Amino acid sequence: MNTFGESIKLTIFGESHGEAIGMVLDGFPAGENIDIDEIKEQLARRAPGKSEMSTPRKEADEPVFLSGLFNGHSTGAPICAIIRNTDKRSEDYHPEKPRPGHADLTAQIKYKGCSDFRGGGPFSGRLTAAMVLAGAVCKQALSRRNISVDASIIRIGPVESSDPDFDFAMRKEILDARASGDSIGGAIECSASGVPAGLGGLMFGGMESRIAAALYAIPGVKGVEFGAGFEIAKMRGSQANDPIRLEDGRIYTETNNSGGINGGITNGMPLVVRCAFRPTPSIGREQKTVDLLKHENTSLRVVGRHDPCIVPRAVPVVESMIAFCLMDVICGA
């Protein structure tokens, strides 16, 4: 199933080198003002071909809304939008030699060789444009509820955002990786502010459960943590517990090691989530793989146009998945 959500169902569809990719948001409330230009701005943040840090693949990423919007607002009918795939080079992909780290091998096993392998098919980072389409719609509805969702890069390889001249250093890491036919990973932090207390539910319906599931749907995400995350394992309770205070009738916590969530339910503090991205699997270096036709070990040097680092383009994607989860839970509250 490629559908997610409780009150609003989000379906993402398409393949990297197929006709189009797109999304359906079913259950989105009527009467929300939706500005298409704002959606295009969000798509432009993710679009490829804008700097030497991303793939040179050039995609206009022009959304076509097929249903659900009318006279500048949502109608209550399913919102369906597509983006046509325009810049494809399918000859760069060879199904008999699966790329290490990518989904080529698992897709062939799971779908009995029938999966569209061109450009990574449904596993391509291209599908994240459809995630941004959905997220951009949700972000507009959230901002009218005074909720903002903002992500930024906090790590590229060994370089951290707290390091001096982070922008320069991360650019250098990415360009060095590219120059040596390699790729590099990184991490993104996202904070949602204005989130009311009391959203979420028990166990699988908890906010951490929902958001983690949505973030792991982003290709390349290999780790998700909330608040202090894995660092909390090093702490004592007296350090980890967020002291609860009351001021001007408002309950808040002095620290936010829980990342705005206790027991799966929002506590009114900013929601803080980080996710780790793997280095891009497709690299120009020789790697070990198998030839599935000849049934023998072989090697592969990936050609084609790939991002040396996924992370810069994934920032609006992370925001989008979190915005969707928040809108979904708000609509069910």
Ligand SMILES: Cc1cc2nc3c(=O)[nH]c(=O)nc-3n(C[C@H](O)[C@H](O)[C@H](O)COP(=O)(O)O)c2cc1C
């Ligand atoms: C914005 C974005 C762009 C991506 N670009 C590429 C790419 O150019 N080449 C590549 O091999 N993988 C790319 N990926 C990652 C793969 O799609 C992903 O690693 C693959 O589907 C396997 O999934 P997994 O890493 O989650 O297991 C990209 C991911 C994102 C989010």
